[in-house]
Amino acid sequence: xxxxxxxxxxxxxxxTPGLTALTISAIALGxxxxxVTFSIHHLLSGDPIWWKADRLYAVTMDNYPINLPPEMHVPxxxxxxxxxxxxxxxxxxxxxxxxxxxIMYRAEGVVSGGTADRFPERVTTRVTTADFFPxxxxxxxxxxxxxxxxxxxxxxxxxxxxxxNARLFGGTNSVGRVIRxxxxxxTIVGVLDRWAPLPRYYDMANGSVTPPEDTYVxxxxxxxxxxxxxxxxxxxxxxxHFNIRTSECIWVPMWVELRDAASRARMQALIDNYWxxxxxxxxxxxxxxxxxxxxxxxxxxxxxxxxxxxxxxxVGLAFFxxxxxxxxxxxxxxxxxxxxxxxxxxxxxxxxxxxFLQHLIEAVVLAxxxxxxxxxxxxxxxxxxxxxxxxxxxxxxxxxxxxxxTASLLWSLGLAALAALGGGLYPAWRAGRLPPAMYLKSQ
Amino acid sequence: xxxxxxVSKIYRTDLIETHALRDFSxxxxxxxxxxxxxxxxxxxxxxxxxAGLLEEFEAGTYHLEGQDVSRLSDNARSRMRxxxxxxxxxxxxxxxxxxxxxxxxxxxxxRRLKATDRxxxxxxxxxxxxxxxxxxxxxxxxxxxxxQRVAIARAIAGDPAFLLADEPTGNLDSLMARQVMDLLxxxxxxxxxxxxxxxxxxxxxxxxxxxxxxxxxxxxxxAYGPRSPADDVGTEGGxxxxxx
Numbered sequence: 001x002x003x004x005x006x007x008x009x010x011x012x013x014x015x016t017p018g019l020t021a022l023t024i025s026a027i028a029l030g031x032x033x034x035x036v037t038f039s040i041h042h043l044l045s046g047d048p049i050w051w052k053a054d055r056l057y058a059v060t061m062d063n064y065p066i067n068l069p070p071e072m073h074v075p076x077x078x079x080x081x082x083x084x085x086x087x088x089x090x091x092x093x094x095x096x097x098x099x100x101x102x103i104m105y106r107a108e109g110v111v112s113g114g115t116a117d118r119f120p121e122r123v124t125t126r127v128t129t130a131d132f133f134p135x136x137x138x139x140x141x142x143x144x145x146x147x148x149x150x151x152x153x154x155x156x157x158x159x160x161x162x163x164x165n166a167r168l169f170g171g172t173n174s175v176g177r178v179i180r181x182x183x184x185x186x187t188i189v190g191v192l193d194r195w196a197p198l199p200r201y202y203d204m205a206n207g208s209v210t211p212p213e214d215t216y217v218x219x220x221x222x223x224x225x226x227x228x229x230x231x232x233x234x235x236x237x238x239x240x241h242f243n244i245r246t247s248e249c250i251w252v253p254m255w256v257e258l259r260d261a262a263s264r265a266r267m268q269a270l271i272d273n274y275w276x277x278x279x280x281x282x283x284x285x286x287x288x289x290x291x292x293x294x295x296x297x298x299x300x301x302x303x304x305x306x307x308x309x310x311x312x313x314x315v316g317l318a319f320f321x322x323x324x325x326x327x328x329x330x331x332x333x334x335x336x337x338x339x340x341x342x343x344x345x346x347x348x349x350x351x352x353x354x355x356f357l358q359h360l361i362e363a364v365v366l367a368x369x370x371x372x373x374x375x376x377x378x379x380x381x382x383x384x385x386x387x388x389x390x391x392x393x394x395x396x397x398x399x400x401x402x403x404x405x406t407a408s409l410l411w412s413l414g415l416a417a418l419a420a421l422g423g424g425l426y427p428a429w430r431a432g433r434l435p436p437a438m439y440l441k442s443q
Numbered sequence: 444x445x446x447x448x449x450v451s452k453i454y455r456t457d458l459i460e461t462h463a464l465r466d467f468s469x470x471x472x473x474x475x476x477x478x479x480x481x482x483x484x485x486x487x488x489x490x491x492x493x494a495g496l497l498e499e500f501e502a503g504t505y506h507l508e509g510q511d512v513s514r515l516s517d518n519a520r521s522r523m524r525x526x527x528x529x530x531x532x533x534x535x536x537x538x539x540x541x542x543x544x545x546x547x548x549x550x551x552x553x554r555r556l557k558a559t560d561r562x563x564x565x566x567x568x569x570x571x572x573x574x575x576x577x578x579x580x581x582x583x584x585x586x587x588x589x590x591q592r593v594a595i596a597r598a599i600a601g602d603p604a605f606l607l608a609d610e611p612t613g614n615l616d617s618l619m620a621r622q623v624m625d626l627l628x629x630x631x632x633x634x635x636x637x638x639x640x641x642x643x644x645x646x647x648x649x650x651x652x653x654x655x656x657x658x659x660x661x662x663x664x665x666a667y668g669p670r671s672p673a674d675d676v677g678t679e680g681g682x683x684x685x686x687x
Contacts, residue, residue, distance in 0.1 A: 015540040344536045348550040349525020437497040
């Protein structure tokens with residue numbers, strides 16, 4: 001019978017093309033606006049890696065002194081610092097609980113080499129562990145990241161950004177080539193694709209809108225540490241014998257990828273136990289404030305997340321609700337205008353349920369058509385909206401995810417189902433409840 | 444076959460209560476051809492709707508093929524309507540965006556018959572009414588008489604126990620009306636019980652029996668028997684059915 005109902009639905013569309021077109025348009029408009037606002041919300045909300053919202057966490061511990069000197073300019077003490085000391089970062093990094101983990105810092109360097117006839121140039125460098133690339137879904141154009149062994153052994157490898165590779169090698173595949181970084185030869189193992197997450201959530205202390213670094217070297221390259229650490233460093237007070245590896249100065253961001261809630265709980269317990277050990281040793285004067293902070297909360301805490309974007313989604317959904325009401329009205333009008341035909345079918349033996357199903361299928365088909373059209377319209381609208389964000393043009397993976405993706409498809413299909421049920425359920429039910437005798441005589 | 448006893452049907456609005464049928468009793472045996480006549484508003488259509496399980500009633504009993512249908516669920520009534528009753532309406536009531544084949548197919552679909560079985564029945568029914576060559580025509584492409592014949596084919600395709608015809612010739616000219624009546628007689632001779640509602644005394648005389656309804660009650664039961672050329676139109680005891 002399903003095929004029969006589908007055939008009847010198609011016949012009905014051609015019998016009332018105007019109403020059908022209006023209904024599909026209303027659904028398409030509602031879906032398009034909702035999908036656009038949903039996608040732009042993810043762009044404007046500053047969560048450029050929202051697809052890992054439930055897996056990615058910033059690790060922080062509160063090593064502020066009891067009495068913060070005013071010159072430290074801490075806006076919200078209760079949140080604790082947004083980086084770790086070198087000592088805490090390296091010790092926590094040893095944990096095997098996270099699926100992936102990264103510690104890193106920003107440095108300055110000088111590179112020379114390449115095919116282009118260029119002078120040695122100053123570059124920004126991220127000294128990081130290997131998981132940096134998979135944990136933040138950094139795309140590669142050529143080659144790939146270095147291995148964990150390279151971290152441990154401080155291998156002489158390097159990854160170039162897309163722009164840096166264009167400057168040195170004209171954008172060609174430079175994997176395997178050797179350049180000099182800080183006067184030491186390094187083999188290129190990978191070249192990134194265009195990548196510029198906005199905001200730069202993974203290192204907020206060094207600027208949320210700062211472009212990503214030009215080069216990437218293994219954490220082990222820091223041993224000895226490069227002479228040009230350019231990370232934002234915040235120290236907790238005067239230290240008689242300053243040692244960057246053992247001081248209370250915070251300058252190392254740490255992120256972990258945790259598979260599930262159980263892993264998160266174990267990681268939190270590990271950090272807390274470490275805190276207790278360190279407190280017993282005389283560190284961490286303030287109450288325990290160890291945090292695993294998700295990206296969206298991280299951005300909120302660092303003043304990036306926009307409440308306006310949430311309002312945008314609410315407006316989008318409200319608009320969709322209005323469209324749904326219109327759809328319900330249009331379908332009710334359509335179905336009631338064909339009440340006599342429903343009466344004939346009832347007289348010929350159709351039950352209320354069969355009439356209901358027939359009309360519900362029609363509503364579902366209309367909803368799916370509307371959703372598909374809405375999705376196409378949304379893509380065009382997103383391209384237009386995307387053009388407004390000049391500094392994101394062709395450089396942001398967030399923009400890539402603003403386009404057609406699984407989440408948008410699921411969102412629009414979900415809206416279609418809602419349109420079918422919300423807009424079509426009542427009219428279909430009414431069609432099934434029509435008293436047939438009343439309409440037969442008037443046919 | 445069909446037995447109603449003391450059936451009452453009341454239509455209620457906020458202001459008015461209309462007794463469409465009052466203590467209405469009638470019995471139709473298998474194979475009969477019964478005409479139901481009466482003035483406009485007498486309750487003929489209400490009787491037909493109740494007989495066809497399209498409406499419920501307030502009081503009395505109704506047995507159809509020995510089964511009490513008074514308290515059947517909607518699904519059961521729909522199934523019974525589909526399997527045992529065929530409807531023919533004054534205004535044909537074909538579905539305008541289905542062709543002839545699909546129109547006749549409608550009741551068979553709800554019986555969940557196989558495609559081959561449906562096709563056989565549809566072809567056979569359309570051949571009986573002389574429209575097998577018009578299967579792909581839309582109703583708008585047919586004359587009134589042809590549309591009514593398609594409606595008859597639709598009614599008989601499922602091989603129902605009886606047909607309910609509500610003024611089937613009301614929208615037809617005399618020639619087409621005669622053709623439709625000939626067809627109904629032919630169907631009756633094949634064993635199908637027919638209950639025909641009409642206000643035309645000429646047509647009523649072609650039935651075996653006439654049930655005359657006035658003000659929701661049976662006022663006269665007249666048996667005609669098989670029609671012969673010697674029968675002519677005339678009054679009988681001042682009780683002739685009045686035109687609507």
